Ligand SMILES: [Zn+2]
């Protein structure tokens with residue numbers, strides 16, 4: 001997604017706003033492949049702040065993922081805003097250097113999505129996950145592996161306290 005910011009850069013306008021959609025290819029994150037289930041929505045504005053320019057971005061993305069606990073497929077909706085500083089004179093880590101009169105948002109959008117990826121995806125915050133012993137999906141069915149474990153732990157504790 002490329003936006004023309006000439007009128008802000010040359011001082012003709014104080015700010016310009018934009019809004020659009022863009023298709024991004026599947027990407028890998030933490031060793032897992034993710035796809036976007038619909039085009040990413042990008043909106044925001046670029047405004048002049050004297051020497052520098054500010055880029056306000058609002059991003060909405062829907063990402064296909066697998067639940068970290070039960071491995072069920074899910075769609076994670078990500079909606080966030082980010083503020084970047086643009087400069088036409090200098091480039092450093094905190095500033096995005098703009099050469100010319102257009103700004104390609106693709107890399108900025110991609111990077112902010114990476115930065116906003118959750119550490120893990122959950123189909124439900126109460127997802128019980130798979131049993132590490134028998135592999136059963138505990139959201140669907142209960143198994144007795146846990147009880148056996150707990151019983152042995154508790155009986156050992158009981159023994160300790162009895163002494
Ligand atoms: Zn789950």
Ligand SMILES: [Zn+2]
Nearest residue numbers: 131134143145
């Ligand atoms: Zn089990």
